[in-house]
Amino acid sequence: MSTPLIEVDARGLEPPQPMVRILEALSALPGEATLRAHTDRRPLHLFPLLAERGFQAESEEHSDGSFITHIRRA
Amino acid sequence: MAALSPTFAAPSVSAAPAVRVTPASPASALAPSVTLPLRFVLTGVGSLLAGMALLVARPDLLATYHYNQYAVAATHLFVLGFLCSIVMGAMYQLVPVALETRLHSERMAKWQFAFHLVGFVGMVWMFWIWNLQQVGHFGSAFAVGVGLFVYNLARTLRRVPRWNVVATGIASALVWLSLGVLAGLAVAAGKCTYESANTLAPTNPSWALVKSLQGVAHWVNRFDALGVMHAHAHLGGVGFFVMMIVSVSYKLVPMFTLSELQNERRATLAVMLLNLGLAGLFVAMAWHSPWKLAFALVLVVGLATYAVEILAILKARKRRTIDWGIRHFLTALGVLGVLVLLGLVLCWPRLPATLFTTQLETVYGFLGLIGVVTFTVLGFLYKIMPFLVWYHSYSREVGRSQVPSLADLYSVRLQVIAYWLFLGGLLLASLGAALSREALARGGAVVLLAAFAVFAVNLGKMLRHFFRPQIVPLNLTVATKPAQP
Known part of the structure; x- marks a missing residue:
């Protein structure tokens, strides 16, 4: 069975709404699931909060200049 | 996602496209304290209120010719105490995150604050009592602070993974700031006397310093005093502040209107034209050269190029509403347009020196x-500020507790009231200055003080x-929620 993937599209939102959307989605994230967040900018402020909450994340720039961040429990 | 604070930047950002974060590497471990920008901002707002109260008490500083000790003291209170404090504090926050790197040293920034505070307070006081030797001493303390600021940000810029127009603009602003401070120190040196140069023995450790300062004074005094003072003011005003505004707005305006930089080449061209224009203007002002107008025109073309880019960014925005924060910025650009016209008039080689035209210089400044x-x-x-405070107080609680939204942190009503008071006060005080009418200048200063007091309440x-x-x-x-039916 593949790992469940939950998508959060946080593009087009003014700060700090993207961060709020992602953190709220993470609070309900099933144990094995991965959250795939799509943001307009690299979510620099999110990283330390993820680390504190025991998540690991990987952020990559998309061809259109937006960012895709995969977040899962460490 | 917004990025406003180095506090929370990823621990190491390389040129690689992907950034990995794990719980084993908490980025916040390297975080500078949020109190760092706060202390600069509070110092700045305190200086703004003090400076405006001073203008209420002494409207003659606006309504009479500006080349006197009290106007110089008040100008340095606004420029160093208010504007430099806030811009420097904001830069420590913005530069690392806008450029996806980390601040080189928070400790160095705290030391800078100490030198900055002692330096500008002493300078303003000594300008007021016109003790230029002490202005030089406190100015040197201020310059040490600026040196730390420039070094800290330069080291931060060296780590930028992807150099861009924002980095170019900030690097330019740092160079102009350094030159502006050096020019200021040279002007102060030129107004001191050096009797001790004749009495000190060459073996005395102070002898070399006194002789060097005497040499600087001799060199500076070959120029026209007013021209050098105006040149120094433009290095700071245009080189540091306008250049910082231009660079940072390339990042912040797209961020807050949900847009993108539209043309990096055009944006860079604007920065380069500003650099070229200012370099020429500085020399032309110091030498009283007729080339002043030509270089001023280069600056104007640079500013027009910048305005075209900002309009393009705004046109491409996804967020249709323009909030009051951005309206403040756009109003500033409108005033900049008026300022450019006024500047060109003042550059005119055959402009007669009348009471009105010399007062226009005060209005310009x-x-x-x-x-x-x-x-x-x-x-x-x-x-x-709302983002900084919200992030510090609430970000760790999101998804765990109910926290206020960003909009709950301040009153838009107060923001709008302060905006209109600001605009009205600016107009009144400028008219008072232009027409040499003290009562009008005082009325404007009172309205401005009210505007800034309302701003301070909102900040509170x-x-x-x-x-x-x-x-x-x-x-x-x-x-506590009512039961669902």
Whole structure:
């Protein structure tokens, strides 16, 4: 069975709404699931909060200049 | 996602496209304290209120010719105490995150604050009593602070993974700031006397320093005093403040209007034209050269190029509403347009020196500092401060507790009231200065003081969340909600 993937599209939102959307989605994230967040900018402020909450994340720039961040429990 | 604070930047950002974060590498471990920008901002707002109260008490500083000790003291209170404090504090926050790197040293920034505070307070005081030797001493302390600031940001810029127009603009602003401070120190040196140079023995350690300062004084005094003073003012005003505004707005305006930089080449061209124009203008002003107008025109073309880019960014924005923070910034650009026209008039080689035209120089300086730079600074503070406070007080609670939204941190009504008071006061005070009418200048200063007091109240509302966060546990909010039918 593949790992469940939950998508959060946080593009087009003014700060700090993207961060709020992602953190709220993470609070309900099933144990094995991965959250795939799509943001307009690299979510620099999110990283330390993820680390504190025991998540690991990987952020990559998309061809259109937006960012895709995969977040899962460490 | 917004990125306003180095506090929370990823631990190491390389040129690689992917950034990995794990719980084993908490980025916040390297975080500078949020109190770092706060102390600069509070110092700045305190200086703004003190400076405006001074203008209420002494409207003659606006309504009479500006080349006197009290006007020089008041100008340095606004420029160093208010504008430099806030811009420097904001830079420590913005530069690393806008450029996806980390601040080189928070400790160095704290040392800078100490030198900055002692330096500018002493300078303003010594200008007021016109003790230029002590201005030189306190100015040197201030310059040590600026040296630390420039070195810290230069080291931060060296780590930037992807150099861009924002980095180019900030690097330019740092060079101009350094030159502006050196020019200021040279002007102060030129106004001191050096009797001890004749009495000190060459073996005395102070002899070489006194002789060097005497040499600088001799060199500076070959230039026209007013021309050098105006050149020094433009290095700071245009080189540091306008250049910082241009660079940072390339990042902040797209961020807050949900847009993108539209043409990096055009944006870079604007920065380069500003650099070229200012370099030429500085020399032309110091030498009283007729080339002043030509270089001023280069600056104007640079500013027009910048305006075209900003309009393009705004046109491409996804967020249709323009909030009051951005309106402050756009108002500043409007005032900049007026300032450019006024500047060109003042550059005119055959402009007669009458009471009115010399007062227009005061209006030019006042509109530049209070109209353009202050409007921008307050507008950007309305974007930066709520985010900084919200992130510090609430970000860790998101998804765990009920926390206020960004909009709950301050009053838009107060923001709008302060905006209109600001605009009205600016107009009145400028008219008072232009017409040499003290009563009008005082009326304008009173209205401006009211505007800045309202701004300070709004800032206080934000800071209340810093000192007393309003966090409600989620289970409590669920328990207090009325039962669903």
